[in-house]
Amino acid sequence: MTELGDLDAFVAVAEARSFRGAGKLRGVPASSLSDAVRRLEERLGVRLLNRTTRSVTATEAGGRLLERLVPALGEVGAALDMVNDYRDSPTGTLRLNAPIGVTRLILPRIVPAFLAAHPGITLELSSEDRFIDVLAAGFDAGIRYEERLEQDMIAVPIGPRIERFACGAAPAYLDARGRPEHPRDILHHACIRHRFASGVTINTWEFECDGEIVRVTPDGPFIGTDAAIELDVAIAGIGLIFAFEGLLAPSFAEGSLEPVLPDWWQRFSGPFLYYPSRRLMPAPLRAFVDFIKRA
Structure with a gap:
């Protein structure tokens, strides 16, 4: 019988299409997965994966094996996991x-x-x-x-079932630049924007009050990918920040940030x-x- 560990290694590599990527997900060295797949191929006498310097793909035989193995190994894992029902x-x-x-x-x-x-x-x-x-x-x-x-x-x-997006700025910044009275006033302010790891930047800030929704396109001197750094920049007085209320709440409480347009903070589930x-x-x-x- 082929070792289940080698079969599991094959599935991991085939699904990740990478020895390194599969090793990272499984928390094991890529070389261990490579050895396991090689052993499996030697036992079966057929190549299961095509390997190049850039990619790893399943052969026709490997693809057919993968289709049957994924549900089968899932059932094996579930069967073993049933033992947990007998533990405290x-x-x-x-x-x-x-x-x-x-x-x-x-x-x-x-x-x-x-x-x-x-x-x-x-x-x-x-x-x-x-x-x-x-x-x-x-x-x-x-x-x-x-x-x-x-x-x-x-x-x-x-x-929590209800959250809000909040807007804030350092009191010194608002003293110097004025306090927005309507979301459209934000267009005249420096804003701190966020970019996701995917490369997508949040280009629209959305506000809501009494059923009216206002969307503005902020502009400003700073775009960050880390909310903690963006918060530090806002506290330093560079501009307005727009983020989860929970992230800004401690700064509001200590006074390093001042709420901006709180009646317009939009709720979401x-x-x-x-x-x-x-x-x-x-x-x-x-x-x-x-x-x-x-x-």
Whole structure:
């Protein structure tokens, strides 16, 4: 019988189309995966992967094997995971993908208590604002806002159900440049903008009051990819910042930032934990879902 570990290594490399990428996702050296795939090919007597310096792709035989292996290995993993039902507390690894804002503002209130309640679970958390296929990337579940949810996923609310985008600036900046009285006044101000890791820049700030929605296109001397740096730049008096209210709230409380147009801060629904509909859910994920439902 072929070792399950070698079969699993083949699936990981074939899906990632890269030994290095698969190794990064699995937390193992790429050389270990290469050795496993080579052993598998020698046992079967057929090449499963085409390797070049730039890419790794499945051969016809490899593709046919992959189609059958993915559901089969999923069933094996689920069968082994059933043992967790006989433990006082489940064990295993839970792999989550979440936006940076959620990681900073919501998960710190949840993760420590969850891990304390389930000492046998290891949580691997990846924080990024790119919109990816979390399942194809090897995660058990993801956290996203409603407009980014896949339609065929199960979604469970996590964290506050209502959030707001807030706008603020350093008092010294507002003393020098004036305080906006309407969102359109922002067009005459320096603004601090955000660019996602994907390269997309937030080009529109949206405000709402009494049913009226106003969208403005900000301009200014600074574009950042890190909210913490953008906050520092705003506190230094460079311009207006537009971000999650939770991110700016401590600065409002201490007075280093002053709220701008608070009556116009737009509300939106909070995030959701989402995961595929499966007959057998991994025990660590089931424990996390149950935990946030009780929170």
